[in-house]
Amino acid sequence: MPQRTGTPQPSHMPDGAHRLYECEFTRADLGSIRAALASHASAHGVADQARFNFILAVNELTTNAIVHGGGGGCVRLWHHGDALWCEIVDTGRGLTPAQLDRMRKPDPRQHGHGLWLVKHICGSVHIDTGEHGTRVLLRYPVPAP
Amino acid sequence: MEPASPPAESSELRLIRTEQADGTTCLTVEGDVDAITGDYFRKTVMGLLDDPGVVRVQLNLAGLQFIDSNGVTVLVKAHRAASERGTNLRITQTTDNIRGLLELLGVYNTLSA
Numbered sequence: 001m002p003q004r005t006g007t008p009q010p011s012h013m014p015d016g017a018h019r020l021y022e023c024e025f026t027r028a029d030l031g032s033i034r035a036a037l038a039s040h041a042s043a044h045g046v047a048d049q050a051r052f053n054f055i056l057a058v059n060e061l062t063t064n065a066i067v068h069g070g071g072g073g074c075v076r077l078w079h080h081g082d083a084l085w086c087e088i089v090d091t092g093r094g095l096t097p098a099q100l101d102r103m104r105k106p107d108p109r110q111h112g113h114g115l116w117l118v119k120h121i122c123g124s125v126h127i128d129t130g131e132h133g134t135r136v137l138l139r140y141p142v143p144a145p
Numbered sequence: 146m147e148p149a150s151p152p153a154e155s156s157e158l159r160l161i162r163t164e165q166a167d168g169t170t171c172l173t174v175e176g177d178v179d180a181i182t183g184d185y186f187r188k189t190v191m192g193l194l195d196d197p198g199v200v201r202v203q204l205n206l207a208g209l210q211f212i213d214s215n216g217v218t219v220l221v222k223a224h225r226a227a228s229e230r231g232t233n234l235r236i237t238q239t240t241d242n243i244r245g246l247l248e249l250l251g252v253y254n255t256l257s258a
């Protein structure tokens with residue numbers, strides 16, 4: 001469930017996690033982040049619609065950070081267990097309750113249904129947001145090798 | 146009105162307008178629609194609907210590699226604006242990945258009809 005706290009909690013990459021990618025980003029980096037994610041997803045057997053959806057979910061969050069989170073942030077990707085984990089952190093003003101509420105249902109006629117897509121695609125989404133920023137952690141299962 | 150120039154950053158979008166013999170205006174969409182290219186996409190698509198010479202619009206999405214949720218909103222708003230002015234606007238040659246996204250959002254059938 002989304003939470004609202006003062007400051008995003010520091011991220012926790014578990015022991016044994018394999019760090020794949022890290023990028024401090026602004027708007028100009030959106031395309032190169034997608035390209036890097038595509039490459040890492042492919043290397044872990046995530047293909048076709050699953051790969052497209054994973055890239056889409058992360059792109060919605062990097063875009064949110066750019067538009068609502070102070071112009072950019074940091075994205076990190078790692079592999080642990082049977083999943084890819086992606087964390088997007090920004091230091092903006094945080095998501096509003098109204099923005100979080102939009103996770104409940106999509107309305108493609110209105111801007112702002114990106115969070116619904118993220119939740120629908122990823123299943124496991126942890127959002128930690130407050131007046132000093134937002135941290136989102138996605139878990140995306142990968143096929144067994 | 147001339148559309149804004151496509152931005153030169155890590156995302157690229159090419160929009161090519163052609164007029165077909167049957168009077169259909171075709172816009173070929175190639176590349177990525179995201180926060181970098183989104184304004185260019187929106188202005189170009191909505192600009193077609195401001196052109197009184199345009200009576201039927203096809204958006205050929207065969208070369209569309211990526212589109213974000215705001216880009217889908219542009220498609221939906223353009224479709225609605227076209228209907229209001231009596232213009233048929235439809236997407237064609239949608240790739241499987243993009244079609245999957247549009248179906249997830251429940252707009253594929255409307256946009257392709």
